[in-house]
Amino acid sequence: MKAEMEGQTDPLRTVSSMKQKPSEMTVAFIGNPNCGKTTLFNAYTGANLKVANWPGVTVEKVEGAIDSHGVHIHLVDLPGTYSLTSYTMEEQVSRNFILSDQVDVIVDVVDASALERNLYLTLQLLELGKPVVVALNMMDIVEKRGMEIDLHRLPEMLGVPVIPVSALKRRGLSVLLHAAVHHRGHVRPDRLIHNHSDETKHRHNHHDEFAMVYSDALEDKIDAVRSMLHKRYPDIYNHRWHALKLLEMDPEVTKNFPVDDPAHVIDRSYETDIINEKYNFIEEIIQEVVVNRAARAAATDYADKILTSNWLSIPVFLCIMAVVFFLTFFIGDMLKGYFEEAIDFLSQGAGGILAAAGAGDMVVSLVCDGIIAGVGGILTFLPNICILFFALALLEDSGYMSRVAYIMNDIMNKMGLSGRAFIPMILGFGCSVPAIMASRALENKEDRYRTMLVTPFMSCSARLPIYILFSGMFFPNHAMLAAYSMYIIGIVVALVSLLAINVIRKDTSDNALLIELPEYKRPSSRTVAIYVWEKVKDYLSRAGTIIFAASIIMWFILNFGPSGYGDMANSFGALIGRGLTPFFAPIGLGYWQITVALIAGISAKEVVVSSFAVLFDGLNINSTAALAALAATLGQSGFTALNGYCMMLFSLLYVPCAATIATIHAESQSWKWTAFSVAFQIFVAWIITFAVYQIGSLVG
Template sequence: MTVAFIGNPNCGKTTLFNAYTGANLKVANWPGVTVEKVEGAIDSHGVHIHLVDLPGTYSLTSYTMEEQVSRNFILSDDVDVIIDVVDASALERNLYLTLQLLELGRPVVVALNMMDIVEKRGMEIDLHRLPEMLGVPVVPVSALKRRGLSVLLHAAIHHKDRTHPDQLIHDHPEITHHKHNHHHDFAMVYSDVLEDKIDQLRVLLQAQYPDLQNYRWHALKLLEMDQEITAKYPLQGIEAVVDRSYETDIINEKYAFIEEIIQEVVVNREERVAATDYADRLLTNRWLGIPIFLAVMAVVFFLTFFIGDMLRDYFESAIDSFSALATSGLTAVGAGEMLISLICDGIIAGVGGILTFLPNICILFLTLAVLEDSGYMSRVAYIMNDVMNRLGLSGRAFIPMILGFGCSVPAIMASRALENKTDRYRTMLVTPFMSCSARLPIYILFSGMFFPENAMIVAYSMYLIGIVVALVCLLVLHLFQRQETENILLIELPEYKQPSLRTVWISVWNKVKDYLNRAGTIIFAASILMWFILNFGPSGYGAMNDSFGAMLGKILVPFFAPLGLGYWQISLSLLAGISAKEVVVSSFAVLFDGVNINSAAALATLAASMGQMGFTQLNAYCMMLFSLLYVPCAATIATIHTESHSWKWTAFSVVFQISVAWVITCAVYQIGSRLF
């Protein structure tokens, strides 16, 4: 059987889904739509269950691509049971989606999540009365503490054939007679005016579409003038019934019923924990919010460098020993000089150099995952809303940019949550300026070599510059493409909570696994390719200065010279970095005669020799700056094309990013060389 998990954003749905599936997930795109779906499979109670985690949505009224996907999948015949994950601590808001799901006429089980927060607030929920009012099973669970999981699946299995509600017990003391008497059939019953119109539309639908399922739900959508349903099921004579949109009326009556539910099932409703409200007075303060966000990110990078560097020493020693062992072993078996150079100076120097930065990458992923799961990241969109409004966007557009600190690919994909196409395109254009984790090894390498006393501050400045450049570009675009549409931010600020260790672990592990996969594929192949083009030239195997790589790098030198990067080795490494930004570092290890970038002493010697070439701290800073801003990796370029469905826009994005990188880096170098 197939079970679909649906719920509001931040209701704990993904944590619950992960509690069932662990890291055994399958991630892909919905057919024909660039929206990610997450699937898993488990065996429970003797049944093989296919689980689908749908994108978070507040309602079944589709505005964004995620909402459309959730609605279409729920309406399809692929779903046997819908598990509606409800945040018990925000019952009033979550029940709106619940009532919409109940009107679909499909098997629904309510998972009442975050009961631990309800208990902390001193509240209680009547778990006998709530199922009576909704007509479906309500199972209390705690995804964080993994409670009630087996009971929830047991209820789903035994409820999969129930398309009609269980016994409904409503109490309406103010109504002595109800014209339609639908309280035995539906959880949500509307006023006589709306019920009259629903009945009239049902008659019309039955006459014109005799094979249609759930006439009541379709009638409600026609009353709301839902564009998709209205276009798909045109009705003759509908004008006599639907003289205007009744969406507001339906929403108001739903919330009136929700208020009735709350009054009957929630005890001690007035008891609340003020910790979240108190924290938000500080963290979302108009004047303090942004400085606090910058301070939080500074702490993130302090941990990334301080703890990561301590662990990196062990990785460096291990890879250094492995390289020496490989060299002696190959020499002992009589391997040729070329083979030894390929393996040690090419593969081990390239791939091993990237693996030494794994501790720093892990710390970065870990801190970002903790911030996201704690509920803080949605506050960032809120505090940036005023700034983004001045740039013609809502604060929601800042969410993809924040995700860009991890990886540009999912960050670009996150722009699909924006309703306006122009907003999506503008956000995709500037998101690559946010410093992804793949650039971190570049910062660590060059800041450690040329700014050993202030490496963390120099690297942190790259992240700040990325944000500033993105915002300035958005401002320029806004001045040239002024829109009259109002950008309103509607976003939930969830309860602050202790991050789930399981959720954080799965998030970090998936990202680390992707990093290792890139090291074993793209970077491995790039290191071998780089070794070949640097050791072979028109005359065959020989000196690096006469190689094909040197020839190509020297062709690029005039382009990079005004930026302070007029060295053929630097030019070639930046070109190779288009495949993956980590390749800049792995190429660097191969380009400079297989230098051991895992050794602090070797790096100090290399920095001194580069200094004699004229490569100073200013040049190193410009190297990091250009690496931050120039064209993103090939995977990001492919994602931009997938999301925009336009090669023209993709080409424009690449040219735009290279141009911005060249102009800014050139300005920094030319001004800096005159001042210092």
């Protein structure tokens, strides 16, 4: 928020400063996490955004634009927030934008099924003195519970339009937008009707001005502080809001707008008093507008007795993830065969066409052994990737993933963090880049750094092809279990690392978790489809860019050496691999081809698989028979199932991809911390893989 100190401009200074051209306007969507805000935003813009059931996913505003009612409307989706008191980074982002001059109309998206909790933010928004329209979402859940909401009385008590909508079913969208366009510039509330009796009516004449009127004692203080602000800052647009923030001792407002207080009106923080009186008014609203309030979501309560219980929650979570990976392998492998045949047909066809065109052996090798073998090897895993993302999308949109953070809270507390820190780790199952970015939701900088340090240990989707390749090669009868163990090991290593750091720090503080557990709901087919398509599109774009380029580069360094084009054993890649082999030998990976593949995997983890195809003379890794032959060949040189498992383990734990490293630097703003993170991950990967290989060799 910009302060007005001796001539500086305050965001609430004038109404005219907020206005744009008549043919343009900006509408900000704000609301509690899980209120359906982003789904509503998607319904208007068609934006392919991820909708998740926990706070912290939308950590920055997302923008879109539409033309409606003769106006070009800029839509802004703000992070989910419970209040405008800046405690977390989400709240800071939302508050700063709402207070800026950019917003013409605020659309407050309210979960009608949790009206009491959502109205707290609504009352705070009304006090800003900006145009507000309430979008009453999830009315279908209200109806299922047998409840009713008086849509005539509610706008009378709030003084602003209240529009029932269904973001999921795309109902009421035009009416809401119409209300936003026509409510632009309405900085005073519409007609307010409060049915106060003579005994409870306040002596202050504020009932026609404000929806939220406090007790007489508190209103006396508000008026006194407003008077002080008028004298010192006459150009502030909303003196009442600033007075409330000064009484709450809001750090930002107190710093930017200090006042002379000879009568000691601000003798303490009145934040608790203001909160309590807001909830008293909310209770009054609920009593008047909600019918059959006692109806409960019995199915959610019953499910949570099992899914969030002290004894069953974690075993159930592990079983759910086991089912996810069973489906990923069982169904994915059935579909994978068709992709293998298509890639094999493409490779043979390309080779035949090039040979018929008189292309040389080097060109044929580049196309078939380099490009098609590298990129094609990645594309064959697309069915497995689709099924994994589909299952994760169902879990997220159903409301289950919020419970994971909740049930992990006690464990994370022992690591010196709250259950909220487990959210980025869970996101890491999809991709480490957004997972690292989601650590912004943590309030403490040190907590964010620790979370970023261990999040790359989680098995992102890019590692899945590595698991599928090596588990299928060395554990054909137990491939799913071998791959699933990587996910469990990643979680355990992350938690043990956090515990070790916490022991060294000797931190005994309690980290409370405040997180909403939304009602379980049937996942939206549209939301799931958008989520899966975005992930598949990203996977395909990587195959067509990073992996394509990496495959070509790998082919060149493996087919050219000091003496030019020739034997791969004398190539530049072989020289680099042999130079680093002593580092990898103690962990069972002392083969120059493996070394080169792991180095190439820093560009993108899928490149490990595509490099593997190129490294072994353009081997068709899509063929089951070829993989069996390769496993036998490797076995003759001493590379057994134990080595294969160590390969998966080291791929899980060592340096994350280049994009993740860049994100760690962007979030930490420190090359020193980024270098430490990379070194830490290499150290942990080497130590654990060393232990597994050496113990396995002794036992075997």
